[in-house]
Amino acid sequence: MTQFRLFTVLAALVGSIWASHAHASDYTIRFERHTAEDSLKKPQADTTFLSEEELALLVEYIPYEPDEVIQDRLSCIESDIPLVFNKSVRNHIDYFTVRNRKYTRTMISRENVYFPIYEKYLKKYNMPQDIKYLSIVESGLNPKAASWAGAVGPWQFIKSTGKEYGLNQDQYIDERMDIEKSTDAAMRFLSRLYRTFGDWELAMAAYNCGQGNVNKAIRRAGGGKKTFWEIYPYLPRETRNYIPSMTAVIYAMKYAPEHNIFSDSVLYAADYTHLNVNQALDLEKLAAELHIDTLALLALNPEIKQTKLPATIRNYKLRVPAQAAELLAAEQSCILLAAAPTPPPAKQTTPTEAPVMLASATQETAKDSLVQKAYTVQRGDNLFGIARKFGVSINEIKEWNNLTGSDIRVQDKLLVWQPAPEAAPVLLASAGNSTKKIANTPAKAKPTQSKAQPERVYHVQPGDTLWTISQRHEGVTVEKIKKLNKLKNSAIKPGQQLILS
Missing domain, CATH: 1.10.12 (Lyase 2-enoyl-coa Hydratase; Chain  A, domain 2)
Known part of the structure; x- marks a missing residue:
């Protein structure tokens, strides 16, 4: 029943x-x-x-609304952009409110992440606030969107236009995906187009198909026709749908509740702080040091194409979750050192005929020509200072002692590997009660004179530290640089000359 x-x-x-x-x-x-x-x-x-x-x-x-209702609602929207109603616009409105309602829900969930940034730059350049909806038409509010034609980012810049408006692109970073920089560039581009045509619909049409195509359509229309709908038949097919889509998106976003469209997962922009980067950086290591998720760090920096930044990077403002701000303020230098990429191992060349030597006994454990030493943590110590004291890296100390973070306590015992002292040759007794040295140069042999090595000099650049310099030059350590240059501390300044070997 x-x-x-x-x-x-x-x-x-x-x-x-x-x-x-x-x-x-x-x-x-x-x-x-x-x-x-x-x-x-x-x-x-x-x-x-x-x-x-x-x-x-x-x-x-799904409510059905007659044309009269849609037209009346459009007329009630206060906008500096003309919102024309016709059959083409109605078809696009039906797409966003009926056939693809899921897309409109997704845009509603994302708008609070991106619209505040767009509105800031629209106000900066004195532009209509509704231009922010153009990013929905272009990319669906996706900073990593890429088209078949090579357009990338929330505002879909092609490479040449991106470079023209100052968006840098290389193997590590593509600023077309940087929300702030690409938005600023898009507003400057649209402002220039508006000054050219004096009409926002034509400016947006030129943004889509190029200024030349719009001028060509105006010439073909003839008779002084200079509005989008007057030159509509002479524009490329994609551009003929571009402005109706823009009008439909504005309508759908403003009247979504009237069409029973709601989102149950509204997103908001994450709070962040900036970390000024002037060195090679492994973002996975950095995330681990800051106790944050690597994906969260990359989501804040969609313009980064790899998880590593090069040593040549200068004054790059990396966005870091605000929750890590206090930790950064307290241990920024140590964290940056720990997050430096591990350099590739130096190639070892084996001589064709190695001299025969017997190592003398030692009380320390040898490990690939290194010996292990124990260090007791003193008051005021940190991993940075200990690493500098022994001429090793923070990562090495952490690896040798199974440390997951940078926390150490007074009286902790840390193991550190250091170069072993050269072994003295061992004398072996011969059968005839005479002795000879193994692998030793004969007494009458003439000593081989080695050629003098040319002196290597490095000119300090802005943002350089002894650590970053040592990482860029094979066989060079911080302690070696300080010893060769008689430095009492790690302070260096741009333009200073440092002897590296």
Whole structure:
């Protein structure tokens, strides 16, 4: 009996809605995953009527609005952009409010992330606030969007136009995907087009197909026709749909509730701080040091194409989650050192004929020509200072001592590997009670004179540190630079000459 009542209620509901909109097209009512038959197959609670939540799962109501209502709503929108209503615009409105309602829901969920940034630059260049909706038409509010034609980013810049407006592009960073920089560039580009045509619809059309194509359409239209709809037949096909799509997006976003379109997952921009980068950086290591997720760090910096930044980077403002600001302020130098990429191992060349030597006994454990030493952490110590003291990297100390972070305590014992002292040759007794040195130069042999190595000099650049310099030059350590240049501390300044070997 309960199942029969359920079917009756559902059928009555659907029939009532269908009858009230008999003139509507076949998309007035759309069933989702569940149907009346599915409901009959499932056991139901012993209740006569379905709750609103249960009905919402079974059916979605899509209102049908006549042309007069749509046109009236468009006329009520206060905008500096002409919002013309015609058959083409109506078709695009139906697309965003009926056929692809999911897309409109997604845009509603993302708008609070990007629109505040767009609005800031629109105000800066004194432009209509509704221009922000153009990014929905261009990229669907996706900073990593890429088209078949090579246009990239939220404002879909091609390479040449991006470079023209100061958006740098290389193997590590593509600023066409930088929300702030690409938005500033897009507003400057659109402002220039508006000054050329004196009309926002034509400016947006030129943004899509190029200024030359719009001028060509104006010439072909003749007779002083200079509005988008007057030159509409002479524009490229894609551009003929571009402005109607823009009008439809503005309408759909402003009147989504009237079309029963809501988003249940509204996103907001994450708070962040800036870290000024002037060195090679491994973003995965940095994320680990800051106790944040690597994906969260990359999401804040969509313009970064790889997880590593090169040593040549200068004054790059990396966005870092605000939660890490306090840790950065306290240990920025140590964190940056720990996040430096591990340099590739130096190539070892094996001599064709190595001299025969027997290592002398030592009380320290040898490890590939290194010896292990124990260091007791003193008050005021940190990993940066200890690494500098022994001429090693923070990462090496952490690896040798199985440390996951940079925290150490007084009296902690840290193991550090250091170069082993050269072994003295061992004398072996011969059978005839005489002795000889193994792998030793004969007494009468003339010592080989080595050629003098040319002196290597490095000119300090802005942003350089002894650590970054040592990482760029094979076989050079911080302690070696300080010793060769008689430096008492690590302070250096741009233009200073440093002897490296």
